[in-house]
Amino acid sequence: MNKPLGVLAGIVIVVGALNTAGAWYTGSKIEGVLQAAIVQSNQELATQLQGSTTHGTLELVSIERNLYSSTAHYRLKIQDDKAGPDAQPVELLFVDNIEHGPLPWSRIKTFKWMPVMAVNNYALEKSPFTEKWFAATKDQTPLKGQVTMGYNRSVDGHMELVALETKLDDNSTFSFSGLTMEAQTDAEGQNLKAKGYMDHLKIHAVTVDKPPVLVELNGLTLASDLKKTPFGFYLGQNVMVLSEGQLTYGAAQSVIKLKNFEYADSASANDNLMSGRLSYKVGEVTLDGKPVGSAQMVLTASSLDIPAMQSLMQIYQSKFQPQADGTLPQTPLTPAEQVLMQVQVEKMLAAKPQLALEKFTIKTENGESQFNVAMSLAKPASFEGAPVEVTKQMLTALDAKLLLSKPMIADLSAVQAQLVGQTDPQAIAKMASMNSEMAGVMAVQTGLAKVDGNNILASLNYAEGQVDLNGQKMSLEDFITAMTTRFGGVASQQ
Known part of the structure; x- marks a missing residue:
């Protein structure tokens, strides 16, 4: 035999022997690994669904072990309390073809030579x-994926919801391009x-007594x-971006379209304190192409x-969260729960939380409005004092600014008129102008804002018991009296 070929053959034999030994070892351990993973998954399910009316459990139904592979079957049960006590839980069955490590064939043929414990190929x-889901995908499994588990217990996963087209009823249809997900976790x-x-x-929903409704989402x-x-x-960052969304509805089949919708949140913790940021953005909205x-x-x-x-969330879930039938719990807070709630509220305020609407802007073709508000809170010496004194101690600072564009109000009023079926351009323009001017008049009459050209302006600042409303300074007591007089008088006239 040619020497290089002999060396190569020897390497192949050695690698094959090692892979066989590794596969046998992995096969003997795989059930324990799966059971541990299922326990962890159920714990995570319970944590993530806590506070909702939905419960879920995953169980290993059976496992058949072989030298190079194993086949496992799982059952996922999902129960929604809102469905009622007699409703049967949804049961989803999965089959999992597990390739034993250290060198599963699916990785070898794709030139992935790093040893792994196992590759799980699962499918619904x-x-x-x-049954109906399978029928919509022409009897293909509608959900499938692959999970690679490393010897360090890291996981690299791929999941796919396959494309489908189906009829919801005789007249309504549902079309879905499919969705792919990639995920990685460490030990x-x-x-x-x-x-x-998702592409x-x-x-497309059509009913006998109502106009058709068409909902489209593209590029998620x-x-x-x-x-x-x-x-x-978990804390960290989440992002969702939708390239385009469209709603067609009504007798006139009006089309509302939005483009470049972005949602993002981020959160972090420093010891026991959390900070977070939440943002929404809509790049463009059109109505019937305008x-x-x-x-x-x-x-x-x-x-x-x-x-x-x-702690406060647990009290809310047990005492204030709506029940399955939509009603609120009838059991009042016990004296011990009332004390616990006050203690936790005091802990929240003792951390001196800060809350802010940093930016809220609406921009139309002819104007742009802006609003922002920030406040700082603190724990008062006691909640037993006069309400004004408690407020002074609890609200340490507040700053708010509003710029309301009258042309923007007119633009949105015109859109509102179109949405309710108004078609006369002159009537729409007249109503839009009237609404924008009325907003300015009402702002001045209430004393909460002033008009500067095409803008309605308002500002409110509070610190150390003093209020500054649009440049007019007063004590908190005087501010409360003024607001009570203005709005109390309006309410009594109505």
Whole structure:
């Protein structure tokens, strides 16, 4: 035998032997690994669904072990309390073809030579709950994916919802391009990264007594970069971008279209305190092809006491969250719960949280309006004092500014007239102008704002018991009296 070929053959034999030994070892351990993963998944499900009416559990139904591969079957049960006590839970069945490491064939043929513990190739199976879903995908599995588990317990996953087109009823249709997701986590799922993309989704709903409705979404991108906190939940960044959305509705089949919608949130923790930012942006809105405008909103918060928030959330979920039938719980707070709630509120305020609507802008063809407000809170010496004194101590600072464009009001009034079916251009223009002027008059009459050219302006600043309303300074007591007089008088006249 040629010497280089002999060396190569020897390497192949050695690698094959090692892979066989590794596959046997992995096969003997795979059930324990799966059971541990299922326990962790159920714990995570319980955490993420906490506070909702939905519950879910994953279980290993069976496993068949072989030398180089194993086949496992899972059952996912989903129960929604709103469905009522007699409703059967949704059951989803999955089959998982597991390739044992260290060198699964699916990785070898794609030139991925790094040893791994296993490659899981899972797919949704047909069941009474998924028959229609399978029919819509022409009997292909509608959900499938692959998960690669490293020896360091890291996970690299791919999931796919396949494309489908189906009839919802005799006249309505649903079209879906499919969606792909990629995700990576480290050992114990402490760090999670994910990204996904959907090309389009279309729902065309037609009923006998109502005009057709068409909903279209195009170019949806999702991305997350999260880290698990010691408090059991994830913090980090989430982004959702929609290239275009469209709604066609009404007797006139009006078309509202938005482009470049962006949602983003970010949050971080420093010891027990959390800070976060939430933003929305709509790049362009049109109605029947005519421009309406754009909008943006940014909310921020800082110094939020995490344990106190969690405790208050638990009280809310047990005492104030609507039940399955939509009614509120009838059990009042016990004296102990009232004390606990006050203690947690005091902890929240002791952290001196800051809340802000940093930006809220609406821009139309002829004008742009802006609003922002920020406030700082603190723990008062006691909640038993006079309300004004408690407010002075609890609200340490507030600053708000409003710029309301009268041309923008006119633009949106014209859009509103079109939405309710008005078609006369002159009537629309007259009503829009009247509404914008009326807004200015009402602002001046209430004393809450002033008019400067085409803009309605208002500002409010509060600090150390003193209020500055549009340049007029007064004590907090005088401000409360003035507001009570103005709006109390208006209410009594109505």
